Structures are given as C-alpha cells and as structure tokens.
Amino acid sequence: MKILFGIYQWCIACPIIIVATLLTAIGTLILAPFDKTYFGYYVPKWWARLWCWLLFVxxxxxxxxxxxxNTSYIFVANHQGAYDIxxxxxxxxxxxxxxxxKGLTNIPLVGWACEAAGHIMVDHHNNTALKKTMTDAEKRLADGFSLVVFPEGRRTDTGKMGHFKSGAFKLAAEFNLPVVPITIDGSYQVxxxxxxxxxxxxxxxxxxEPIAPGSSQLDAKALAQKCYDIIHADLPKSMQ
Structure with a gap:
C-alpha cells in the first residue's frame, strides 16, 4: 500500500499540485493588486486545501x-512540518x-505572489528593514486582516516544540491586538x-481562548511564554 501511495503521490498528485501552484501564483500576481482580500487569501486557501485533499490529509x-x-488577531502556532502551512x-x-x-521572496513566482498578496516579509538585517516590517504589518492590520506567525521561526527537527521568539508578541503589544495560541498536532507525522x-x-x-491585549499586563517575553505553555500543554506527551 505504501508503495502504491508513493507512486500516486509522485506520478499523479504532484503534477496536479505543480500546475495548480503555478496557476495560483500567476493568478495572484496578476489579480491580487486589484483585490487583496479575495485573491490574496481565498484563492490560495483553495490551493492549500488541494494539497490536503489530493494527498489524503x-x-x-x-x-x-x-x-x-470581524476581529483582527495575531495567531501564533507551533511549527511541526510543511503541512502546518x-x-x-x-x-x-x-x-x-x-x-x-524575506528570503522566501526569492522563490520564483511563489515568492513574488506572496509579496503581491500582501504577506509580511520579515527582514532582520538592519533597523530600516525592521521598521518597514512594522509599517507593512500596521497597514495589513488596518485593512482588517489578521496575522499568522510561527514563533519558533522554523519547523522542528524532532517533532518537539522549540523556543518561542518574542517578535510576534511585541507586535501584538504595539498594535494592542488579541493573541490566539493555536496547537498543531499531527503535521509532523504527515x-x-x-x-x-x-x-x-x-x-x-x-x-x-484569545488573550486580550493588556488583560494580564504581560510584557512580550512573558506573553510568549504564556502562549508557549498553552500550546505545549495541549500536545501529546511524545510531541512536548
């Protein structure tokens, strides 16, 4: 069965996904500048669902x-694998x-489409770049969008959670937004x-439960730890 699924994945599902990815990226590049709400989210949403449906996830x-x-949030989640996205x-x-x-924008078509869709590109190289990140984030939030962040910064190598960086939580404090911890379980196995x-x-x-801004008078570091603890506690022991 595993061999048959492998043949199906690489010979049938993957070619369909490649074509769908190219079409989605091109469509987003062309259309998102006219309507970021629809073409920057809803079209890629169905592309992401296709990845799941075709590979039985x-x-x-x-x-x-x-x-x-109708509320803007900053969603923070653990990062088990590619299927988190x-x-x-x-x-x-x-x-x-x-x-x-920011480096993801170097991926031809896909990276460019991400920029066109209005995703926030984080560049830590200098203060000017960080200031631009904050400005872009403020604009997206003002437009009524929410943000999704993986505070670990990268996928886990072992399945277990890594340390949370405080950047997303500083952003929540800066813009007075509620933070929603999300526990992802099962992506590492997939x-x-x-x-x-x-x-x-x-x-x-x-x-x-969303953590309201200022509700517990937490600084960014303490808020990061609180979210970490909530997400961590909801994982199976083997993933903690």
Missing amino acids: KVEVRGREKIDR FSIYGFLGHNFRWMMR MPRSTFNVTPGTIVLTMH
Missing part, C-alpha cells in the same frame, strides 16, 4: 467558535496574512522536515 479544527470573524491556510477560516522570512514524502493522516488545529 484530513484537517480537523477545534475551537473556531472562540474567534470573531496548508492546514492553516486552508482551514483556519479567518482572512489573514503570514509573517514570513510530513516532517526530513522528507518530501507525505503520510496520509489527520492534523488537528486547536484554537485556544
């Missing part, structure tokens, strides 16, 4: 009732923009950092 979302569609993009159900590394092969399975996204 089920995504279950818990706690969505805690989120107000597809599961959140496809199934979060809230118009958002990613905060991503596609860990060490392979390009997918194992069909279920990914669970658990949205926790």
Whole structure:
C-alpha cells in the first residue's frame, strides 16, 4: 500500500499540485493588486486545501467558535512540518496574512505572489528593514486582516516544540491586538522536515481562548511564554 501511495503521490498528485501552484501564483500576481482580500487569501486557501485533499490529509479544527470573524488577531502556532502551512491556510477560516522570512521572496513566482498578496516579509538585517516590517504589518492590520506567525521561526527537527521568539508578541503589544495560541498536532507525522514524502493522516488545529491585549499586563517575553505553555500543554506527551 505504501508503495502504491508513493507512486500516486509522485506520478499523479504532484503534477496536479505543480500546475495548480503555478496557476495560483500567476493568478495572484496578476489579480491580487486589484483585490487583496479575495485573491490574496481565498484563492490560495483553495490551493492549500488541494494539497490536503489530493494527498489524503484530513484537517480537523477545534475551537473556531472562540474567534470573531470581524476581529483582527495575531495567531501564533507551533511549527511541526510543511503541512502546518496548508492546514492553516486552508482551514483556519479567518482572512489573514503570514509573517514570513524575506528570503522566501526569492522563490520564483511563489515568492513574488506572496509579496503581491500582501504577506509580511520579515527582514532582520538592519533597523530600516525592521521598521518597514512594522509599517507593512500596521497597514495589513488596518485593512482588517489578521496575522499568522510561527514563533519558533522554523519547523522542528524532532517533532518537539522549540523556543518561542518574542517578535510576534511585541507586535501584538504595539498594535494592542488579541493573541490566539493555536496547537498543531499531527503535521509532523504527515510530513516532517526530513522528507518530501507525505503520510496520509489527520492534523488537528486547536484554537485556544484569545488573550486580550493588556488583560494580564504581560510584557512580550512573558506573553510568549504564556502562549508557549498553552500550546505545549495541549500536545501529546511524545510531541512536548
């Protein structure tokens, strides 16, 4: 069965995904400047769902009732694997923009489409670049979008959570926004950092109660630790 699925993944699913990715990127590049709300989120959302459907990855979302569609949030999640991106993009159900590394814009078409869609490119090289990141984030939030951040900065190598950086939490304090911790469970089993092969399975996204800005008088470091503890506690022991 594993061999048959491998043949299906590389010979059938992947060519479809490549074509869909190119079409989505080109469409976003051309159309997102005219309507970032629709072409910067809803079109890529269905692209992300295609990645899941074609490779038999089920995504279950818990706690969505805690989120107000008309409120901007900063969502922070642990980063188990590549399918974190597809599961959140496809199934979060809230118009958002990613905060991503500036280097990703070097990917032909896909990186350019991300810029056109209005995702926030984080560049840590100098103060001028960081200031631009903050300005771009402020503009997206003013437009009513939310932001999604992986505070670990990269996918885990072992499946266990890494240290949370405080950048996203400083942003939450700066713009007085509620922070929503999201626990991702199952993505490491579906596609860990060490392979390009997918194992069909279920990914669970658990949205926790939003932490209101200033509600507990936490500084960015303490807020990062609070979110870490919430997400960490909701993972199976083997993933903690």
